């Protein structure tokens with residue numbers, strides 16, 4: 268899981284490139300943050316024990332990779 272802690276705010280950061288979802292969320296708004304990122308085309312994927320986040324640019328490659 269790549270969730271940057273910015274003070275008490277949280278921000279989703281892509282695991283494959285330096286992109287980050289522009290909005291930050293309070294610690295209590297984790298569900299809203301994930302829902303918004305998904306609505307913006309991000310991929311949120313659980314791989315083993317780890318949550319990974321991919322921006323809309325990296326999502327197609329990640330989806331192809333998961334089919335191999």
Ligand SMILES: [Zn+2]
Pocket residue numbers: 281282283284285286321322323324325326
């Ligand atoms: Zn990316």
